[in-house]
Amino acid sequence: MISQSLLFNSFLQTPFSPRQRSLQGWIAIIGFVLLSLTCYFAGAAGMLRLIYPATALLVAIFLYLRHPILYIGFTWWMWFLTPLVARLIDYRVGWDPTRQILIAPYLVVFVTIATFLRHFPQTYRQGGLPFILAFIGVTYGFLVGLIYNTPVPVARGLLDWLSPIIFAFHLFMNWRDYPSYRQNLQRIFLWCVLLTGAYGIYQFVVAPEWDRYWLIESKLFTSSGDPVPFGMRVWSTLHSVGPFGAVMQAGLLLLFTSSGPLIFPASAVGYLSFLLTQARTNWGGWLFGVIMIMGSVKARIQMRLIILILVIAACVVPLTTIEPISDVVAARLETFTNLQEDSSFKDRSGSYDRNLSLALSNLLGNGLGNTWKVNEKTGQIEVFVIDSGILDMFFTLGWFGAIFYLGGLILIFFSVANYTEARFDSFISTARAIGLSAAAQLVIGSGMLSIAGMILWGFLAMAMAGHKYHKSQNITQLQQRSTT
Numbered sequence: 001m002i003s004q005s006l007l008f009n010s011f012l013q014t015p016f017s018p019r020q021r022s023l024q025g026w027i028a029i030i031g032f033v034l035l036s037l038t039c040y041f042a043g044a045a046g047m048l049r050l051i052y053p054a055t056a057l058l059v060a061i062f063l064y065l066r067h068p069i070l071y072i073g074f075t076w077w078m079w080f081l082t083p084l085v086a087r088l089i090d091y092r093v094g095w096d097p098t099r100q101i102l103i104a105p106y107l108v109v110f111v112t113i114a115t116f117l118r119h120f121p122q123t124y125r126q127g128g129l130p131f132i133l134a135f136i137g138v139t140y141g142f143l144v145g146l147i148y149n150t151p152v153p154v155a156r157g158l159l160d161w162l163s164p165i166i167f168a169f170h171l172f173m174n175w176r177d178y179p180s181y182r183q184n185l186q187r188i189f190l191w192c193v194l195l196t197g198a199y200g201i202y203q204f205v206v207a208p209e210w211d212r213y214w215l216i217e218s219k220l221f222t223s224s225g226d227p228v229p230f231g232m233r234v235w236s237t238l239h240s241v242g243p244f245g246a247v248m249q250a251g252l253l254l255l256f257t258s259s260g261p262l263i264f265p266a267s268a269v270g271y272l273s274f275l276l277t278q279a280r281t282n283w284g285g286w287l288f289g290v291i292m293i294m295g296s297v298k299a300r301i302q303m304r305l306i307i308l309i310l311v312i313a314a315c316v317v318p319l320t321t322i323e324p325i326s327d328v329v330a331a332r333l334e335t336f337t338n339l340q341e342d343s344s345f346k347d348r349s350g351s352y353d354r355n356l357s358l359a360l361s362n363l364l365g366n367g368l369g370n371t372w373k374v375n376e377k378t379g380q381i382e383v384f385v386i387d388s389g390i391l392d393m394f395f396t397l398g399w400f401g402a403i404f405y406l407g408g409l410i411l412i413f414f415s416v417a418n419y420t421e422a423r424f425d426s427f428i429s430t431a432r433a434i435g436l437s438a439a440a441q442l443v444i445g446s447g448m449l450s451i452a453g454m455i456l457w458g459f460l461a462m463a464m465a466g467h468k469y470h471k472s473q474n475i476t477q478l479q480q481r482s483t484t
Helices: 018-041 045-066 068-093 100-110 113-122 129-148 151-173 175-206 209-218 241-257 263-276 280-294 299-320 325-341 343-360 389-417 426-443 450-483
Strands: 007-009 014-016 372-374 381-383
Touching: 007 068, 007 175, 014 018, 018 045, 018 068, 045 068, 045 100, 068 100, 068 175, 068 209, 068 450, 100 151, 113 129, 113 151, 129 151, 129 389, 151 175, 151 450, 175 241, 175 263, 175 450, 241 263, 241 280, 241 426, 241 450, 263 280, 263 299, 263 325, 280 299, 280 426, 299 325, 389 426, 389 450, 426 450
Parallel strands: none
Antiparallel strands: 007 014, 372 381
16 A cells, blocks of 8 residues: 555645545546446447547546546556557447547646646756756757648657656656655556456457457558467557567566565466567566666575566466467577577668668758658558667657757666665666666667657656655755754
8 A cells, every 4th residue: 555644746846645635536537437438338439539538638637636646557557558448449439540549648648747847947956857858859859840740740759759758757756755656656567467467368369359350450460460369469458569568578577576465476477478479679678677686686685586586487487388378489489599580680680771871860850750641541640660769769859859868868877877775675676677678679669659668767767766765865864863
């Protein structure tokens, strides 16, 4: 449970009691769920494409002002579940090429722009310079995009690029309540791994009709497998394999800091579905994260992690020997031994060969929206995927914007790498590992956008918040000792 002491609302600058306001918050959330279910089953599923984002925004504003802790949980679950809601609606009333309902998580996140605007003047003095630099880089890309690109793709690009930054800034500015936010994130991702992992296994074995319908209409056969049982790469409740892999990578690492009876069932379904994503990049990111955690914590915590990993392995490995799961996992693992012949590796290498010099010679950039295009015949927003976050930064932001954006990220990297609190606070160690392992994947994916960007920026911000909290606690203790 979250601590019941008074917490601090960083926007209103007033304390509040989670216990007193919890009922209000849950009434708002449950009301949102019931309204969505009523529309869906009462023949108004098509209207949900407008009602769902609008009501989600209203609930987010209410929680942001009245119960910031519940707002954080509501935000993450909007990211986790909205793509599944979209697929269910499409299956019931027909394919929507505009994918307008998927704007809901972005609207919920954009409420935190109020935190950024309120604290912007004193942000530099409070350690928020990295967020300012990244914000400047994205703003520059937005302005260039307005010149070179059409408004709708530019607005869509702004949501993708800016949402992770302002949400992370919001987490950082609530550093005074770091213990409550830490506990909140641990619980959110524990349930996320358990529920989305279980659905991922169900998706692989059964291939639900709404998931098959989405796979056929989106034409993602090459990246997400065939729309048949045991033929799909698992993406669970998320929008595609990449986002689900990023969420599970973070969630499984975060389980090392949690405790309770749900840890092992969550780990069992989580790791199995993680393997069924066949997302080698995220597998490597998870391993990199484990190595960073093991190298930064005390020996006592290291032993606990080793024991936990062995127990989890004992639970998961037997499950991977079951046919046809074993064939899928083994075939994917074998590609590590022959990357030169792997089609995905060839495509990424070819993309770098074709685009690296072009991207680095782009001084001003193409602006936000350059990788989005509205199809005039269908009205659908089409995405041109660039298989590298680094290339995407220089294509979109140019040298001027990329210097600010990368400058902000690099400044955070150097800061969190030196945090000594990771020795005794395993959450800081894990949050840092999640953030840095996500950043390492920018070489082969645009992991600074959408939910992957939320994880990258959000967990780095939590590490910064933890450092600031412990530093403040040490100063308070020293002052108390000097007065006694």
